[in-house]
Amino acid sequence: MMTTDSLGLYVHIPFCVRKCNYCDFCSFPYSGAAWRDEYISALCSEIRSYSHKKIRLNSIFFGGGTPSLLTSDEFCSIFAAIQDTFEISPGCEFTVEANPKTLSKENLDAFRKCGVNRLSIGLQSIHENELKKLGRIHNFEEFLDSYNLARSFGFNNINIDLMYGIPEQTIDSFRETLKTVHDLSPTHISVYGLIIEEGTPFYKSLDSLTLPNEDIECEMYYLAADFLKANGYSHYEISNYSRPGYECRHNLKYWRCDEYIGVGLAAYSYFGSRRYGNTNDPRVYLQRDGAKYEYDEVIGLTDAAYEYAMLGLRLAEGFSLSDYRKRFGEDFYQSRSEIIDSFIREGYLLIENDRIFLTERGFYVSNAILTELI
Amino acid sequence: MTEKQQHIRNFSIIAHIDHGKSTLADRILEKTRTVESRNMEEQLLDNMELERERGITIKARAVRLSYTAKNGEEYIYNLIDTPGHVDFGYEVSRSLKACEGALLVVDATQGVEAQTLANAYLAIDNDLEILPVINKIDLASADIAGARREIEDIIGIPADDCPAVSAKNGLNIEDVLEKIVTDIPAPKGDSDKPLKALIFDSHYDPYLGVVVYIRVFDGTLRAGDKIRLMAQGSEFEVVEVGTMEPFGLKKADSLSAGEVGYITASIKTVGETKVGDTVTHADAPAEAPLDGFRDVHPMVYSGIYPADGARYGDLRDALEKLQLNDASLVFEPETSVALGFGFRCGFLGLLHMEIIEERLEREFNLDLITTAPSVIYKVDLRGGETIMIDNPSKFPTADEIQTSYEPIMKSTIITPTDYVGGIMDLCQERRGVFIDMKYLDTERVELHYELPLNEIIYDFFDALKSRTKGYASLDYELKGYKSSKLVKLDFMLNGEVVDALSFIVFEDRAYSRARKIAEKLKENIPRQLFEIPIQACIGSKIIARETVKAMRKDVLAKCYGGDITRKKKLLEKQKEGKKKMRKLGSVEVTPEAFMAVLRLDDDN
Numbered sequence: 014m015m016t017t018d019s020l021g022l023y024v025h026i027p028f029c030v031r032k033c034n035y036c037d038f039c040s041f042p043y044s045g046a047a048w049r050d051e052y053i054s055a056l057c058s059e060i061r062s063y064s065h066k067k068i069r070l071n072s073i074f075f076g077g078g079t080p081s082l083l084t085s086d087e088f089c090s091i092f093a094a095i096q097d098t099f100e101i102s103p104g105c106e107f108t109v110e111a112n113p114k115t116l117s118k119e120n121l122d123a124f125r126k127c128g129v130n131r132l133s134i135g136l137q138s139i140h141e142n143e144l145k146k147l148g149r150i151h152n153f154e155e156f157l158d159s160y161n162l163a164r165s166f167g168f169n170n171i172n173i174d175l176m177y178g179i180p181e182q183t184i185d186s187f188r189e190t191l192k193t194v195h196d197l198s199p200t201h202i203s204v205y206g207l208i209i210e211e212g213t214p215f216y217k218s219l220d221s222l223t224l225p226n227e228d229i230e231c232e233m234y235y236l237a238a239d240f241l242k243a244n245g246y247s248h249y250e251i252s253n254y255s256r257p258g259y260e261c262r263h264n265l266k267y268w269r270c271d272e273y274i275g276v277g278l279a280a281y282s283y284f285g286s287r288r289y290g291n292t293n294d295p296r297v298y299l300q301r302d303g304a305k306y307e308y309d310e311v312i313g314l315t316d317a318a319y320e321y322a323m324l325g326l327r328l329a330e331g332f333s334l335s336d337y338r339k340r341f342g343e344d345f346y347q348s349r350s351e352i353i354d355s356f357i358r359e360g361y362l363l364i365e366n367d368r369i370f371l372t373e374r375g376f377y378v379s380n381a382i383l384t385e386l387i
Numbered sequence: 388m389t390e391k392q393q394h395i396r397n398f399s400i401i402a403h404i405d406h407g408k409s410t411l412a413d414r415i416l417e418k419t420r421t422v423e424s425r426n427m428e429e430q431l432l433d434n435m436e437l438e439r440e441r442g443i444t445i446k447a448r449a450v451r452l453s454y455t456a457k458n459g460e461e462y463i464y465n466l467i468d469t470p471g472h473v474d475f476g477y478e479v480s481r482s483l484k485a486c487e488g489a490l491l492v493v494d495a496t497q498g499v500e501a502q503t504l505a506n507a508y509l510a511i512d513n514d515l516e517i518l519p520v521i522n523k524i525d526l527a528s529a530d531i532a533g534a535r536r537e538i539e540d541i542i543g544i545p546a547d548d549c550p551a552v553s554a555k556n557g558l559n560i561e562d563v564l565e566k567i568v569t570d571i572p573a574p575k576g577d578s579d580k581p582l583k584a585l586i587f588d589s590h591y592d593p594y595l596g597v598v599v600y601i602r603v604f605d606g607t608l609r610a611g612d613k614i615r616l617m618a619q620g621s622e623f624e625v626v627e628v629g630t631m632e633p634f635g636l637k638k639a640d641s642l643s644a645g646e647v648g649y650i651t652a653s654i655k656t657v658g659e660t661k662v663g664d665t666v667t668h669a670d671a672p673a674e675a676p677l678d679g680f681r682d683v684h685p686m687v688y689s690g691i692y693p694a695d696g697a698r699y700g701d702l703r704d705a706l707e708k709l710q711l712n713d714a715s716l717v718f719e720p721e722t723s724v725a726l727g728f729g730f731r732c733g734f735l736g737l738l739h740m741e742i743i744e745e746r747l748e749r750e751f752n753l754d755l756i757t758t759a760p761s762v763i764y765k766v767d768l769r770g771g772e773t774i775m776i777d778n779p780s781k782f783p784t785a786d787e788i789q790t791s792y793e794p795i796m797k798s799t800i801i802t803p804t805d806y807v808g809g810i811m812d813l814c815q816e817r818r819g820v821f822i823d824m825k826y827l828d829t830e831r832v833e834l835h836y837e838l839p840l841n842e843i844i845y846d847f848f849d850a851l852k853s854r855t856k857g858y859a860s861l862d863y864e865l866k867g868y869k870s871s872k873l874v875k876l877d878f879m880l881n882g883e884v885v886d887a888l889s890f891i892v893f894e895d896r897a898y899s900r901a902r903k904i905a906e907k908l909k910e911n912i913p914r915q916l917f918e919i920p921i922q923a924c925i926g927s928k929i930i931a932r933e934t935v936k937a938m939r940k941d942v943l944a945k946c947y948g949g950d951i952t953r954k955k956k957l958l959e960k961q962k963e964g965k966k967k968m969r970k971l972g973s974v975e976v977t978p979e980a981f982m983a984v985l986r987l988d989d990d991n
Binding site: 252281283288310320356381382383 | 915916917937938939940941942943944945951952954955957958961962965
C-alpha cells in the first residue's frame with residue numbers, strides 16, 4: 014500500500030487548570046478530571062486505529078485545553094502511540110500548546126526528547142487587570158519565567174497568543190503588549206479578536222463588561238497589523254503573523270484544504286474526502302466504538318470548492334485561480350467577475366500572478382466579502 | 388300608522404370610545420332575554436376578533452329583539468350598532484338614519500367628550516330622539532350630576548330624568564328599556580306606498596352572497612320582488628328577506644314600513660350595494676331616493692407589499708377577501724423598484740388602514756412592508772387639466788404644476804383647559820387655522836381648527852395624546868381642498884432614487900423632514916462594504932445629505948480545523964439573512980430597517 018504523505022495530526026488534550034471566561038473550546042478543569050487515565054488510553058487507542066493506513070506525518074499539533082498540563086509519562090505514552098502508528102517525516106513540525114505556569118523542566122525535557130520543536134504559549138496580554146478579566150491563571154512575570162525556561166531548553170520556535178478587544182483594554186495598553194512581546198522576538202504571534210461566545214461566563218455577564226467599541230477594536234486590529242509588519246512579521250493569515258519561514262505548517266493545512274487527522278475529544282479530521290469529528294461529551298468519547306464519529310460527512314466537489322475559497326481567502330497568499338479551476342472545473346473569476354472587480358476597485362481584493370487574495374482591509378471584513386463571493 | 392309599527396322601536400347606541408356602548412348593548416340583549424347571560428360571549432355585537440380586542444366596533448351590525456314592557460305590551464326593538472371611529476363617520480350617519488332614536492351613552496367618570504358631541508350632532512342632524520344614558524355609575528369616581536349637567540349644558544338636551552346605569556353590573560337597565568318605549572318614537576311610513584328602503588350595511592356570506600341590511604321607510608318588500616338600487620341604477624331579484632336575530636338570520640315573508648331586516652339577491656360583492664343607497668321596486672319605483680347618499684372615497688393611501696416577495700399572490704387573495712366585506716377598501720397593483728410587487732391601497736382613514744394591515748398580518752399570516760400613508764392631493768396642471776394624486780410617484784414636476792391643493796379637515800378637539808396652550812402650539816406647528824374656542828364648562832374647552840389631513844396622518848394622534856396625557860379627544864371631517872405649496876421629496880441611496888421612500892410634503896416642511904429621514908436612514912442602514920451616500924432632494928436640488936460609512940469589521944478571528952463546519956454555518960446564516968434583505972438600489976436593508984425609516988414619529 015502507498016504511504017499517504019505529509020498529513021497533519023491534531024491531538025486534543027481537554028484539560029485546563031481552570032476555564033477562561035471567554036473560552037468555548039472543549040476543555041475541563043484538570044483537577045476534577047478523574048477520567049484522565051481513561052481519556053489518555055482512549056486517545057491512544059484512537060491513534061492506533063490508524064495503524065493500518067500507512068500514514069506519514071509532517072506536522073503534529075497538541076492543542077487543547079492545556080497540553081502542557083500532561084505529565085511527562087502521559088505525554089510520552091501518547092507520543093509512543095503516535096510513533097507506533099505513523100511514520101514521522103524528518104523535519105516534522107511538532108507543536109505543543111502551553112500555558113504559562115504549566116511549563117516545567119520536567120515536561121520541557123520530555124517534549125524535547127519526543128521531538129517537539131515548536132511551542133505555542135497563551136499570553137493574551139501583559140496587563141494584570143486584563144488577564145484577570147479574562148480569567149487567566151498567570152501574570153506577565155510568570156509568563157516570562159515560562160518563556161525563558163523554554164528558550165533555555167532550546168525551544169526557539171515559539172508562538173505567543175495575544176488578544177484584543179479585552180474588557181478594559183485600551184489602544185495604549187494593547188500597543189504596550191505588542192511592543193513588549195515583540196521585544197521577546199518570538200518567531201510567531203497570533204492576534205485574536207475576543208469573541209463573546211454563547212455559554213461562556215463572559216456571555217452571561219455581557220452587560221457588566223466594559224468592552225472596547227467596534228471602532229476601537231478596529232483600530233487595534235490595524236495597530237497590530239501595522240506594528241508587526243513594520244517589525245519584520247508577515248501577516249500571513251487573518252489572525253496570524255510570523256517571521257519569514259515560520260508560518261505554522263500545521264495550521265496552514267486547514268486553510269489550504271490539505272488533509273489532516275484529529276484525535277481526541279471534539280477533534281475533527283479531513284481525510285479521504287471526508288470530514289469527520291468526535292463528540293465533545295467525555296462520557297460518550299470514553300465509550301466510543303472504533304470507527305464511529307459523531308459527525309461524518311463526505312465533502313463533495315461543491316462543498317470542497319466552497320471551503321477551498323472560504324479558507325484560502327483567510328491567507329494572505331489567497332489561492333491559485335488555476336489550481337481552483339483544476340480542482341473544481343470552474344473559473345472562479347469568470348463566474349463572479351462583476352463583484353470581484355467591484356471589490357478590487359474598493360481595495361478589498363487583489364488578483365496577482367494567478368492568485369486571488371484579500372488585502373489587509375479585506376481581511377477585516379472577510380465575512381461580508383465571502384458571503385458575496387461564495 | 389299600523390298597530391305593528393306602533394310596537395317597533397329602531398334605535399342606535401352612540402358614545403365616545405370606551406364609554407361602554409358595547410357593554411350596554413350586551414345588557415340590553417340579556418335583559419330582553421334574547422340571550423341567556425351565561426351563554427353570552429361578551430359583547431356579542433362586535434363579532435370580529437380584532438374589534439373585541441381593541442374594544443371598538445368596526446362594522447355596523449343590527450339585531451332584532453323583543454321586549455315586554457311594563458304596560459304589558461310586546462315591542463320589537465331593532466338595535467343598530469354603529470362604528471365608533473371618526474374614519475367611519477359616513478357609515479355611522481347611515482346607521483343613524485335608519486333609526487328614530489339613539490341612546491347616547493356618557494361615562495359618568497369622563498363626561499362629554501369629542502365623539503360624544505360629534506355623534507350627538509350626527510343624531511340631531513338625522514332628527515333622532517336622543518335618550519341620554521349615564522354609565523359606569525358603579526365606579527367610585529362617577530359624577531352623575533356632573534354628567535347630567537354636561538349633557539344639558541354642552542349638548543343642550545334635557546337629562547334630569549335620564550337613566551343612570553352600570554352596564555357592567557346590569558344596574559338600572561330596565562329604566563333604559565322602558566325609556567325606549569316611552570321616549571323613542573315609533574317609525575312612521577306607509578306600507579302601501581312605493582318601496583323606499585335604506586341600505587345601512589352589508590356583509591358577504593359565502594353561501595348567500597351579499598346580505599344587505601336595510602331599513603324600510605315606505606312600502607313592502609317580499610322574496611321574488613324585482614328591486615332597483617336607485618343611486619347605482621342596478622337591478623336584482625330578491626331571493627330572501629328576513630330579520631337579524633341575535634344568533635343569525637331568520638327568513639320572513641315580508642318586510643314592511645318601519646321594519647329593519649335583510650335581503651339577499653345573488654349579489655356578488657359588497658361594492659355593488661353602497662351604504663346609503665335606496666332600494667325600490669324596479670316596476671313601481673319611488674319618485675325620489677332617500678336623501679343623503681354619498682359615495683365614500685378613500686382619504687388615505689399607502690403601498691402595501693409582502694415582506695417576502697413570493698407572497699404577492701397571497702396578499703392579493705387576502706385583500707380580495709377583506710374587500711368582500713369592506714367596500715371602502717380599494718386597491719390596485721403597484722410596482723416599486725425598491726419593494727417589488729404590491730398594492731396601492733386606499734382607506735377611509737388611519738384607523739381603517741391600521742385595521743386592514745393588522746387583519747392582513749393576523750388573519751392571513753402575512754408580513755408586510757407598508758409605505759408612508761399619503762392623502763389625496765389635487766393638482767391643476769398648466770395645460771388646464773386637473774388631476775388627483777394618491778401616489779407620490781404620480782406627482783408632476785414643478786414646471787407642470789399650476790396650483791396644488793391639499794385636503795383640509797374641519798377638526799374638533801375637546802380638552803381639559805390645562806392643555807389648551809399645548810394643543811394650540813401643536814395645531815400651529817401642524818399648520819392649523821384656528822376657527823374658534825368654546826368653553827364647555829369651567830374645566831373643558833372645545834377647540835375648532837382647520838387642519839391639513841396630511842398633518843393629521845403624520846402622527847398627530849400620538850402627539851396630541853402625549854401633550855394632553857391622553858385627555859384630549861379629536862374628531863374631524865373633510866372640509867375641502869385648499870391651495871398649498873407642495874413638493875415631492877425623494878431620497879437617493881448611492882445616487883439612485885428609492886421610489887418607496889418618496890412622499891409629498893408642504894414645501895416649508897421639506898427641509899426638516901428631509902433631514903430627519905436622512906438621519907433615520909443613516910441610523911438604520913447597516914454598514915456595508917461600500918460607503919453609502921444618502922441624499923434627500925426636491926427635483927434635482929439636494930436639500931439634505933448623510934453618509935453611511937463603510938463597514939470596518941466583519942470577521943471570524945479564529946478558525947481551526949474543527950471550526951470549519953461552524954464557520955460554514957455562520958457564513959450560510961449570514962447569507963440567509965441577506966436573502967431577506969430588501970434592495971434599495973444597490974443598498975441592502977432589512978425589512979425592519981425599512982419600516983423603521985417609514986414609521987412616522989415625533990414632531991416633524
